[in-house]
Amino acid sequence: MTLTVSESVTLDLATPTTFEIRPRYEGSNICTWIGFKHVNYLVEEAVLNHLRRSGLLPGTVYETYGLCTDIVDIDTRILHAFHIDDVAVAEVKPHRKAKDGEILLAVTLHVQRETLLKAVTSTVRVQLRLDPRGGGEKPAPAALAPYAVDTLHATPAWKVEAPRVDLGADDLTKELTAGRNAFAWKFRIPYWYCHFTERIQMSGYLRLMEEAKDQLVASRGVSIKTLLDEQNWIPVVPHSRITILDEARMEEDLYVVITVENVFKGFTYDSRMDTYVVRDGELLHTATGQITHGYAVIENRADWSLVPFDDRMNAALEGKQA
Structure with missing residues (x-):
């Protein structure tokens, strides 16, 4: 047409x-x-x-x-x-x-x-x-x-519901992860994550999804550098998806939550990223996404192969800090 x-x-x-x-x-x-x-x-x-x-x-x-x-x-x-x-x-x-x-x-x-x-x-x-x-x-x-x-918005591929939290809590990240196999942090949106003057763009969410993985495993004693030094392992990603649900604006505090959802046959795991802002006294869900990670061992400078998770990695994915 x-x-x-x-x-x-x-x-x-x-x-x-x-x-x-x-x-x-x-x-x-x-x-x-x-x-x-x-x-x-x-x-x-x-x-x-x-x-x-x-x-x-x-x-x-x-x-x-x-x-x-x-x-x-x-x-x-x-x-x-x-x-x-x-x-x-x-x-x-x-x-x-x-x-x-x-x-x-x-x-x-x-x-x-x-x-x-x-x-x-x-x-x-x-x-x-x-x-x-x-x-x-x-x-x-x-x-x-x-x-x-x-207003930017899209329909996610899965059901999304903003959690019920106490917006007056001293630490909203703890509220957002309570009872969940999750990690969260607060992120002030800088201008270089935005475009068309003031709204965070898709590439900004991709950066946050990459950082979410890094922060999650580091918080559980299996940081990317740790596994690289001790086991020559690197993370690999076969699938990712991000959907913008509403707009997040420059200099707002964005609450980023990554939740481990399932482990598949000990080789890959799925985690979900959700982002929120507090606006006009309400928690606003701005984006949701999913990413699949596995680990590969570096064989040489050109080749790698997928490896199964060991006990330490399985414990970390279950939420147990090493």
């Missing part, structure tokens, strides 16, 4: 696009492997490239119509690891479950080995958030109106 945005620009989201991109050097944290956060950054860049080629340029639609291009849901599975010198070949097309009036995209990243392998699959939802700041922008044209929202 081709939609007219203006006399000189048309919007065609239905035509698949392909794009080549390399991982950012920053993502090569362990040996030359690229972490899940930067794999998601590749997905994000592929989506933005698709939108631009389709006629929806994020900078132009913001400056002209006050519409902010936001990823509000990203669900990514990693099938093969990327290395720093790899070139990702991305294909983006409308998702088969996309409905009228929504931008729901299917992203596939390929990587060249002996053959061209499907390395990553991802489903991404995009919304155009109307920004009242700035003033003077033209009204959004009818072609973009179906995708425009006043």
